[in-house]
Amino acid sequence: MGARSKRSERCQRCRMLVQHCICRQIPLYPLETRLILIMHRREVSKTTATGPLALKALPNSELRIHGHQGHPLDLSDLNLPERRTLLLYPGDEAPTLSESLLARDNRPVNLLVPDGSWRQAAKMWKRLPGIEHAEMVRLPEGQQTRWGVRREHHAEGLATFEAIATALGIIESPAVQSGLEELFRLMVQRTLLSRGYPDL
Secondary structure (H helix, E strand, O other): OOOOOHHHOEOOOOOOEHHHOOHHHOOOOOOOOEEEEEEEOOOOOOOOOOHHHHHHHOOOEEEEEEOOOOOOOOOHHHOOOOOEEEEEOOOOOOOEOOHHHHHOOOOOEEEEEEOOOHHHHHHHHHHOOOOOOOEEEEOOOOOOOOOOOOOOOOOOOOOHHHHHHHHHHHHOOHHHHHHHHHHHHHHHHHHHHHOOOOOO
């Protein structure tokens, strides 16, 4: 069995190829908002999944995995009186996340973010026990994705990382959004570089 090339090894933290590691550039934002990233078990190991990198910048966050047969992911423990739970949902029926929406309830936020395609995210809320207490919200329209590595079939689809950054820009501050977006730009740049594109 041949030895594995070191050029194909990935950093265990940022999941980039080791020669393109971006760990030193990851900012830390210990926010009051708590991010809960929800991923299907088949998606967790995919290197094109952008959500896990956002977790590294947000220490008050966690990954929850669904899709294990016989062991459905139960989110009912997030239904706490001292926190408000918002679910990013890509449907027109959901109200737009905004300062005015947040002003109606000033409790700290649990932000549920489904990772996956637009279609997967739209179905997830119907399938996970305990998610019914969450308020569905959608992001403001107009932003276009900068993630050209994985095809998005929905016209307004964003990479999970971009969606998280945009949401936290509204919930927390524009400074948090810009810092996360800078990390995302670096991730895109290094990913394209590793695939043979020039340094953009």
